[in-house]
Structure formats: C-alpha cells, structure tokens
Amino acid sequence: DAGVIQSPRHEVTEMGQEVTLRCKPISGHDYLFWYRQTMMRGLELLIYFNNNVPIDDSGMPEDRFSAKMPNASFSTLKIQPSEPRDSAVYFCASSSTASSSYTFGSGTRLTVV
Amino acid sequence: KNEVEQSPQNLTAQEGEFITINCSYSVGISALHWLQQHPGGGIVSLFMLSSGKKKHGRLIATINIQEKHSSLHITASHPRDSAVYICAVGQGAQKLVFGQGTRLTINP
Numbered sequence: 001d002a003g004v005i006q007s008p009r010h011e012v013t014e015m016g017q018e019v020t021l022r023c024k025p026i027s028g029h030d031y032l033f034w035y036r037q038t039m040m041r042g043l044e045l046l047i048y049f050n051n052n053v054p055i056d057d058s059g060m061p062e063d064r065f066s067a068k069m070p071n072a073s074f075s076t077l078k079i080q081p082s083e084p085r086d087s088a089v090y091f092c093a094s095s096s097t098a099s100s101s102y103t104f105g106s107g108t109r110l111t112v113v
Numbered sequence: 114k115n116e117v118e119q120s121p122q123n124l125t126a127q128e129g130e131f132i133t134i135n136c137s138y139s140v141g142i143s144a145l146h147w148l149q150q151h152p153g154g155g156i157v158s159l160f161m162l163s164s165g166k167k168k169h170g171r172l173i174a175t176i177n178i179q180e181k182h183s184s185l186h187i188t189a190s191h192p193r194d195s196a197v198y199i200c201a202v203g204q205g206a207q208k209l210v211f212g213q214g215t216r217l218t219i220n221p
Binding site: 031033042043044045048093095101102103104105106 | 155214
C-alpha cells in the first residue's frame with residue numbers, strides 16, 4: 001500500500017487566494033482526519049469523517065475552512081480566502097476500526113504570503 | 114492544563130544512552146499512540162497501546178491505565194533517533210489529542 005497520499009507537498013499562495021489540499025486515504029480505512037500543525041499550537045484536529053460522513057468539525061477555525069469527502073478514496077480541505085495565519089503544515093490521516101491501524105500522510109506545507 | 118502532558122520537552126543525550134520520555138493524560142482514552150517526527154518530516158506511528166507493554170527493536174512503550182501514564186524508552190540510542198516524539202491519546206472514535214512533543218537529540 002502506498003500509504004496516505006497528500007498533495008501538494010508544498011503550497012505558496014497569496015493572501016486572499018483559494019487553496020485546496022487533497023488526501024487519498026488507505027484503502028479500506030473507515031476514518032479520515034485532517035490535522036494542522038503550527039509551532040505555537042502543535043497538532044490540532046480540524047475535522048474527521050467516518051465512512052465519508054463528517055462527524056466532528058469543531059476544530060475548523062472559521063467559515064473560511066471547509067472539507068469534503070465525496071467518496072471513500074478522496075478528501076479535500078479548502079481555505080477560501082486564505083490568510084497568512086493559515087500558514088502551517090496540514091496532515092491527513094486515516095485509520096481502521098477493524099485493524100486499529102493509524103497512518104499519517106506526509107503533510108502539505110502551506111505558506112500564505 | 115493540557116489534556117496530554119509530556120516530559121521532558123527537550124532531551125539531549127550521548128549515543129548509547131538509555132532514553133525515557135514520559136506522557137501523562139487526564140482524560141479517558143481508548144488508546145495511546147507514540148509518534149515520531151523528524152525535522153521537516155512526516156509523522157510516523159511507532160506504537161498504539163491500550164494496556165501493558167510493546168517492544169519494537171530498540172523501542173519499548175508502556176502504559177499504566179490506572180495512573181494515566183505512559184513511557185517511551187529507547188535503548189542504545191543512536192543519532193538517527195534524533196527526532197520529536199509525540200504522545201497522543203485516542204478518544205472515542207479514534208480522533209487524537211496530542212502532547213506538545215519531546216525534542217530528542219542524540220550526539221555521537
């Protein structure tokens with residue numbers, strides 16, 4: 001298995017632009033998580049899905065952030081409009097209730113200038 | 114007070130030393146994870162524990178559910194073990210709450 005695949009690896013964008021981060025979870029995993037990592041706040045949960053359904057989005061900072069999971073093999077995290085304080089590393093992770101495995105993607109380093 | 118507390122925050126040791134990183138948590142959990150992150154790198158899951166002890170190579174992780182405490186040990190430490198080690202607790206449907214991490218540096 002190729003693991004959890006995130007794209008792009010790096011993204012530099014100007015303030016006000018729309019940013020879309022993508023994630024392909026491990027096949028067969030029933031949970032998908034979006035986390036954000038910053039120096040100040042460490043790792044934080046943004047949102048997670050179970051069987052493609054959003055379960056908890058209480059960590060999403062504000063309405064500028066949205067996430068979708070249209071099918072079991074794909075999820076997006078969108079920021080519109082982006083702001084410099086959104087600069088962080090965004091990790092996608094997937095897990096399986098059946099196997100209790102938990103796998104992180106390589107992350108997307110977002111810089112908003 | 115954070116729900117997950119790690120100590121120490123920073124640790125520097127010489128190659129070959131025995132390393133211990135501690136994690137205490139204050140919430141009910143379904144499992145505890147130890148994660149490793151190299152500088153600028155991704156996050157790798159080392160262990161997932163719900164009780165007892167697990168060993169993988171030179172790494173050993175233990176958990177005491179009653180005391181709400183876990184430890185990660187590294188035997189015969191090596192410079193390649195230099196990384197940030199993160200304790201995370203799983204609640205309910207596997208969402209994780211993270212400690213602030215322990216930055217480990219092993220000098221040759």
